[in-house]
Amino acid sequence: MGTRAKVAVLKTKPDTVVQDVRRVMNMADYKDHLDPDATTIIKDNISWHLLYPGANTTPWQLEGTILELQSGGFDDLVCVQNKTVVTDAYKGERLNNYLPVLYRYGVPIRYNFEPRDMKFTVYRPKAEMITLNDVFRAGIRIPDYFHGKNVVHLPTTKCHIYTTTTGSMKNAFGGLLPSTRHYCHPTIHETLVDLLAIQKEIHPGIFTVTDATTAGNGPGPRTMIPVQKDLLLASADSVAIDAVSSHLMGFDPMDLPYIRMAHERGLGVGRIDEIEIVEEGYDTRKANWGFTVGDNAASKIGDMLWFGPLKALNKLAFQTPLVYAFIFGSFIYHDYIWFPFGGGQKVVDEWLDTSPWGDLFKTYAASSFVPWENRLVAPSGS
Numbered sequence: 001m002g003t004r005a006k007v008a009v010l011k012t013k014p015d016t017v018v019q020d021v022r023r024v025m026n027m028a029d030y031k032d033h034l035d036p037d038a039t040t041i042i043k044d045n046i047s048w049h050l051l052y053p054g055a056n057t058t059p060w061q062l063e064g065t066i067l068e069l070q071s072g073g074f075d076d077l078v079c080v081q082n083k084t085v086v087t088d089a090y091k092g093e094r095l096n097n098y099l100p101v102l103y104r105y106g107v108p109i110r111y112n113f114e115p116r117d118m119k120f121t122v123y124r125p126k127a128e129m130i131t132l133n134d135v136f137r138a139g140i141r142i143p144d145y146f147h148g149k150n151v152v153h154l155p156t157t158k159c160h161i162y163t164t165t166t167g168s169m170k171n172a173f174g175g176l177l178p179s180t181r182h183y184c185h186p187t188i189h190e191t192l193v194d195l196l197a198i199q200k201e202i203h204p205g206i207f208t209v210t211d212a213t214t215a216g217n218g219p220g221p222r223t224m225i226p227v228q229k230d231l232l233l234a235s236a237d238s239v240a241i242d243a244v245s246s247h248l249m250g251f252d253p254m255d256l257p258y259i260r261m262a263h264e265r266g267l268g269v270g271r272i273d274e275i276e277i278v279e280e281g282y283d284t285r286k287a288n289w290g291f292t293v294g295d296n297a298a299s300k301i302g303d304m305l306w307f308g309p310l311k312a313l314n315k316l317a318f319q320t321p322l323v324y325a326f327i328f329g330s331f332i333y334h335d336y337i338w339f340p341f342g343g344g345q346k347v348v349d350e351w352l353d354t355s356p357w358g359d360l361f362k363t364y365a366a367s368s369f370v371p372w373e374n375r376l377v378a379p380s381g382s
Contacts, residue, residue: 004269004275004276005235005239005240005274005275006029006237006240006275006278007028007234007240007241007276007277007278008025008027008235008278008279009231009277009279009284010023010024010027010232010280010282011230011280011281012230012232013230014356014357017060017064017213017360018060018064018067019064019372020064020232021060021061021064021068021209021232022064022071024209024232024233024234025064025068027280028207028234028235030068030207030234030236032236033207035204036072036073038076038148038150038204038205039148039149039150040069040076040077040150040151040152041078041079041080041146041149041152042062042079042080042152042154043079043152043153043172043175044057044062044081044093044098044154045057045155045171046081046087046089046092046096047087047221047222048087048221048222048334049087049089050095050335050344051095051096052222052226052347053347053351053355054156054157054158054214054215054216054220054226054227055158055220056092056096056156057155057156058156058211058213058214058361059096059098059100059101059361060211060213060360060364061154061211061232062079062098062101062154063364065154066101066102067105067372069152077107078110079098079102079107080109080143080145081110081111081112082111082174082175083111083174084174085182086330089111089113097361097364097365100364100365100366100369101364104371110145112143112175113179117145118143118144118146119143119144120143120178121142121144122138122141123139123140123142123198124140125140125194125198125201127194127197127198127200129197130187130190131184131191132184132191132194135183135184135187135191136180140198141177141178142177143175143176146202147202148203148204150203150204150206151175151203151205151206152208152209153171153207153209153238154208154209154210154211155167155170155171155208155211156210156211156212156215156216157210157212157215157231157245157248157249158215158220158224159216159217159218159220159221159249159293160220160221160293161219161220161221161293161295162188163188163189163192163256163258164256164293165242165245165246165249166221167210167241167245167246168208168210168241169195169239169242170192170258171208172192172196173191176195176199177195188258189256189257189258189261190257190258190261192258192262193261193262193265193267196239196262200267205236206238207234207235208233208234208235208236209234210234212230212233212245213230213231214226214227214351214355214357215229215231215248215289215291218291218294219293219294220293223334223344226351226355227289228355228357229248231248231282233245238262238267239263239267239269239270240268240275243259243263243269243270243271244275244284246259247272247284248289249291250290250291251291253270253271254271
């Protein structure tokens with residue numbers, strides 16, 4: 001398969017995490033995989049616009065990535081956000097403390113759902129598509145802005161109710177596809193493989209920094225149990241980094257269809273024994289966190305309609321105006337039932353009060369944010 005896939009894994013702690021993000025990027029040789037003359041898209045991951053540990057890109061992950069890219073000569077940076085049918089990008093970037101970081105380091109934000117920022121235009125892939133040509137018979141539409149730009153993905157290590165695990169490959173789902181992307185859920189694994197093939201055609205460089213400081217166990221990408229793991233991962237191989245993340249969580253990567261199919265198509269390396277793991281402070285190959293996915297109320301309905309006994313009604317439910325009833329139901333369930341009454345708010349409050357990562361998160365609030373380099377210098381007179 002050519003160059004052996006390399007994934008860097010680094011043990012970290014709140015006091016050093018921003019420097020450690022930079023270190024793990026260099027351990028994975030990020031400069032060798034990005035075009036210094038191209039604009040670099042930073043594609044963060046907002047799985048839920050509410051703050052929820054393990055669900056979303058962390059502000060220290062974002063800050064460390066920006067600092068390292070800028071110091072490495074990648075000065076033309078832009079953060080691209082997307083929304084989903086149940087998430088609000090504007091609320092997400094505010095509640096997850098991204099804005100102070102982006103403003104401080106002068107990184108502009110573009111929104112793939114705002115026509116003033118970019119438009120979705122038909123793209124005809126050179127690679128053979130498994131499913132997207134069938135799903136979007138009028139043509140696969142992707143943002144015109146993405147062509148010719150590097151992309152750096154910033155996912156977290158967590159479970160997912162429809163793909164078992166999620167990470168770098170799934171992060172392109174929101175960035176590259178329009179709001180009708182839910183049409184792809186019945187063939188979600190095949191969709192992720194198709195999207196990686198498209199990414200390799202349109203981006204001169206692809207790189208991923210995955211945050212596992214707090215990982216997500218259970219029915220993700222939202223209603224999870226946060227577990228402190230204190231790890232960072234980085235790689236230029238989206239398949240390999242997702243494989244290592246899945247292995248850490250306790251899953252065999254080659255049992256996950258999206259990883260296996262991507263490996264078989266030569267889009268990356270999914271077999272753990274074929275991946276070069278460079279690590280500090282952790283024994284990745286021996287790890288098994290014992291995570292399980294499980295279900296919540298929303299996923300059970302989706303399972304029945306997308307994959308189960310009601311899948312014959314899939315198009316009626318999700319490709320007609322009836323879909324808005326499901327969207328509204330999911331939004332109400334997650335934001336106004338599960339979060340306040342199902343334990344979500346309690347989880348967040350406990351994480352903020354007792355976790356060292358919760359303490360660090362609070363320092364990124366707009367009113368208290370201090371750039372990393374200034375935190376390393378004691379105040380005058382102290």
